[in-house]
Amino acid sequence: MVKKEVSFNKNDLITVTIEDMGNEGEGIGKAEGYALFIKDAILGDVVRCKIMKAKKNYAYARLEEIITPSELRTEPRCRFHKQCGGCQIQCMDYQAQLVWKQKKIKNHLVRIGGFEEAFIESKMEPIVGMEKPYRYRNKAQYPIGTDKNGEPVTGFYAGRTHDIIPNTDCMLGAEENQEILEKLLVYMKKNKVTAYDEKSGTGLLRHVLIRKGFTSGEILVCLVLNAERKLWEESRAVSEEAGKGHRYNGRAVSAETSEGHRYNRLWAQEELIASLSKIKGMTGICLNFNPEQTNVILGKEIMSIWGKEWIEDTIHVRDTEQFKRTGDEISFHISPLSFYQVNPVQTEKLYSLALEYAGLTGKETVWDLYCGIGTISLFLARKAGKVYGVEVVPEAIEDAKRNAKLNHIKNAEFFAGKAEEILPEFYRTKGIKADVIVVDPPRKGCDSACLDTMLKMQPDRIVYVSCDSATLARDLRILADGGYQIEKVRGVDQFGQTVHCEVCVEICRIND
Numbered sequence: 001m002v003k004k005e006v007s008f009n010k011n012d013l014i015t016v017t018i019e020d021m022g023n024e025g026e027g028i029g030k031a032e033g034y035a036l037f038i039k040d041a042i043l044g045d046v047v048r049c050k051i052m053k054a055k056k057n058y059a060y061a062r063l064e065e066i067i068t069p070s071e072l073r074t075e076p077r078c079r080f081h082k083q084c085g086g087c088q089i090q091c092m093d094y095q096a097q098l099v100w101k102q103k104k105i106k107n108h109l110v111r112i113g114g115f116e117e118a119f120i121e122s123k124m125e126p127i128v129g130m131e132k133p134y135r136y137r138n139k140a141q142y143p144i145g146t147d148k149n150g151e152p153v154t155g156f157y158a159g160r161t162h163d164i165i166p167n168t169d170c171m172l173g174a175e176e177n178q179e180i181l182e183k184l185l186v187y188m189k190k191n192k193v194t195a196y197d198e199k200s201g202t203g204l205l206r207h208v209l210i211r212k213g214f215t216s217g218e219i220l221v222c223l224v225l226n227a228e229r230k231l232w233e234e235s236r237a238v239s240e241e242a243g244k245g246h247r248y249n250g251r252a253v254s255a256e257t258s259e260g261h262r263y264n265r266l267w268a269q270e271e272l273i274a275s276l277s278k279i280k281g282m283t284g285i286c287l288n289f290n291p292e293q294t295n296v297i298l299g300k301e302i303m304s305i306w307g308k309e310w311i312e313d314t315i316h317v318r319d320t321e322q323f324k325r326t327g328d329e330i331s332f333h334i335s336p337l338s339f340y341q342v343n344p345v346q347t348e349k350l351y352s353l354a355l356e357y358a359g360l361t362g363k364e365t366v367w368d369l370y371c372g373i374g375t376i377s378l379f380l381a382r383k384a385g386k387v388y389g390v391e392v393v394p395e396a397i398e399d400a401k402r403n404a405k406l407n408h409i410k411n412a413e414f415f416a417g418k419a420e421e422i423l424p425e426f427y428r429t430k431g432i433k434a435d436v437i438v439v440d441p442p443r444k445g446c447d448s449a450c451l452d453t454m455l456k457m458q459p460d461r462i463v464y465v466s467c468d469s470a471t472l473a474r475d476l477r478i479l480a481d482g483g484y485q486i487e488k489v490r491g492v493d494q495f496g497q498t499v500h501c502e503v504c505v506e507i508c509r510i511n512d
């Protein structure tokens with residue numbers, strides 16, 4: 001085979017038409033068969049780009065100029081959308097985003113899953129889009145850092161970095177977030193409360209987590225501290241005892257604990273509480289302790305400093321034709337450490353689809369794996385004989401049990417542990433059975449030990465709810481090879497402006 005001469009080098013300027021978009025939303029254009037990946041360019045644009053990194057058959061290039069904008073372009077609402085890593089496709093019309101997501105799901109099932117394109121097309125239903133693709137998130141996590149002038153800032157990490165772009169008003173989040181963040185910054189400046197510094201591991205405030213119940217209106221703020229709870233409490237006691245003078249000039253002063261550790265305090269904590277608690281809907285303020293030098297945002301311990309340590313919210317059941325609410329609803333108790341879907345409106349549609357795909361008549365035994373706080377389990381329980389939920393986060397299982405009681409649901413039982421350990425063990429020792437299995441794993445998909453046991457249990461139906469169509473495709477191949485067939489595939493967009501999408505799949509056992 002004759003190798004093609006690469007005629008492009010770093011810093012070359014090229015004009016190209018964007019013909020496709022990659023999984024991360026980057027524009028893809030071709031120049032003499034050579035593929036160019038260009039961030040912030042969208043399908044249909046004609047752009048001038050500069051090659052940044054040239055490989056043999058492709059290059060990463062930087063958008064220099066949009067020569068002819070695509071018809072699919074729209075005015076982005078956030079002025080930081082290019083720098084911020086959050087919204088990769090905000091400059092694309094929302095309907096076009098949906099078309100692209102539908103295609104992405106199909107491509108993954110075909111290319112990774114190895115299914116026939118015509119077969120997948122015959123099983124795919126139209127993607128379910130959002131009516132309002134902004135301000136839909138009920139949860140926000142803002143990092144806190146220090147700017148060049150030594151002042152505390154909060155905002156978002158610039159794509160692929162840990163540099164904070166100061167921005168207190170993300171267009172995907174609740175409007176109240178801005179007021180919360182600004183009040184927090186005012187408080188930090190006034191009381192010289194330090195922001196965490198990742199490099200040195202010093203400084204106190206790492207992140208702010210804000211959760212809002214869209215139905216209940218309840219808001220919970222959780223401040224993540226670079227501190228260990230035990231030492232924190234000790235240091236408070238010591239500083240309260242000895243440090244009245246310290247507080248006098250409102251400065252942060254380290255307090256020596258009995259173990260010789262030094263921790264800053266949230267000086268004049270009551271000022272912060274007084275300020276935040278006035279915000280409409282505020283029902284709780286709590287602290288989370290994370291002393292590790294890690295990218296993981298939350299530590300394991302929570303301490304309430306004002307109000308409730310959780311929020312309540314309600315999810316309504318919808319029909320799956322028009323997606324109108326049916327009047328049936330389930331309430332949830334959500335603690336800061338538990339997973340809860342971030343887009344409550346679309347979640348109602350997603351769960352209602354999962355319920356329909358489960359095809360329950362009232363008698364079935366259902367296993368809901370990766371059940372979180374029991375959201376899907378409780379949706380299913382009203383229509384099933386018995387539901388068992390499995391989830392790895394113990395706090396979420398506590399929430400799930402409480403949620404069953406809250407909704408007077410008696411036929412749901414929950415187990416804390418890894419799905420890939422609990423399911424095989426229960427199958428081996430207790431011979432558990434299932435008519436329907438629902439899975440809703442994190443992005444990495446299901447563990448093979450979990451899939452193996454699912455196949456051994458031979459349920460009539462499997463409902464797979466996925467937030468990553470690539471790992472979904474991989475797992476569907478395993479299920480298909482194990483005697484199951486895809487019946488329906490439907491995307492539900494939970495994450496407008498971003499490249500992510502949820503998918504719900506109904507899979508049935510092939511009767512032999």
Ligand code: SAH
Binds near residue numbers: 373374
């Ligand atoms: N079905 C729930 C949660 C889905 S998110 C809902 O819709 O709200 C995925 C959940 O899987 C998270 O709660 C996460 O904590 C949990 N999880 C992650 N790995 C797991 C594992 N190996 N076994 C069981 N649960 C796991």
